[in-house]
Amino acid sequence: MRKPPVQKRAVQKRAGQDKAGRKAKAAPVQASGACVCGAVRIEIDVPARWAWHDHSQRSRHAQGAAYATYVGSYRSRFRVLEGAEHLTRYEDAEAGTTRSFCARCGTPMLYERAGSHTMVNLPRAVFSERTGREARYHMNLAEQADWTWAGEKLVPLKGYPGVLWEPPRKKQPARIVDAMFEP
Numbered sequence: 518m519r520k521p522p523v524q525k526r527a528v529q530k531r532a533g534q535d536k537a538g539r540k541a542k543a544a545p546v547q548a549s550g551a552c553v554c555g556a557v558r559i560e561i562d563v564p565a566r567w568a569w570h571d572h573s574q575r576s577r578h579a580q581g582a583a584y585a586t587y588v589g590s591y592r593s594r595f596r597v598l599e600g601a602e603h604l605t606r607y608e609d610a611e612a613g614t615t616r617s618f619c620a621r622c623g624t625p626m627l628y629e630r631a632g633s634h635t636m637v638n639l640p641r642a643v644f645s646e647r648t649g650r651e652a653r654y655h656m657n658l659a660e661q662a663d664w665t666w667a668g669e670k671l672v673p674l675k676g677y678p679g680v681l682w683e684p685p686r687k688k689q690p691a692r693i694v695d696a697m698f699e700p
């Protein structure tokens with residue numbers, strides 16, 4: 518039996534298909550973010566390339582936090598939607614990095630590294646939506662601050678509702694092993 522000519526079927530373009538009848542690619546989904554005052558708004562195409570926790574001394578200092586969690590995006594998939602004029606750039610020549618922040622409210626917005634021109638790094642915390650990547654990687658752990666809370670057990674602080682604290686670890690009394698008194 519002869520098959521019907523392919524050309525005729527291909528002309529019938531259905532919704533969600535391109536001319537060749539293939540399933541059309543879904544439109545990219547975006548995740549948007551903003552600084553605290555809302556003057557600067559950014560957007561990336563989702564999924565981001567990756568996300569990680571940066572424990573370097575420089576990022577800790579610049580972000581004013583124990584460590585910084587960044588979302589890495591290809592520059593081509595990143596846009597400043599609004600307020601580019603409010604972004605102030607600080608170039609750290611020694612580190613080879615440029616950090617941009619909102620001049621009105623001080624929120625860190627962009628972190629660029631000289632070594633990776635195609636990428637731009639954005640604080641995960643400025644995004645209101647999911648970025649398509651979980652922060653599963655840790656960088657520069659050797660520079661981690663010794664005061665970083667790493668999930669140690671916390672208990673309620675007596676007399677201060679809502680405050681938890683990490684009690685100092687009790688020293689274990691030295692156990693003297695004497696075979697004569699062991700059961």
Ligand SMILES: [Zn+2]
Nearest residue numbers: 552554619622
């Ligand atoms: Zn702002």
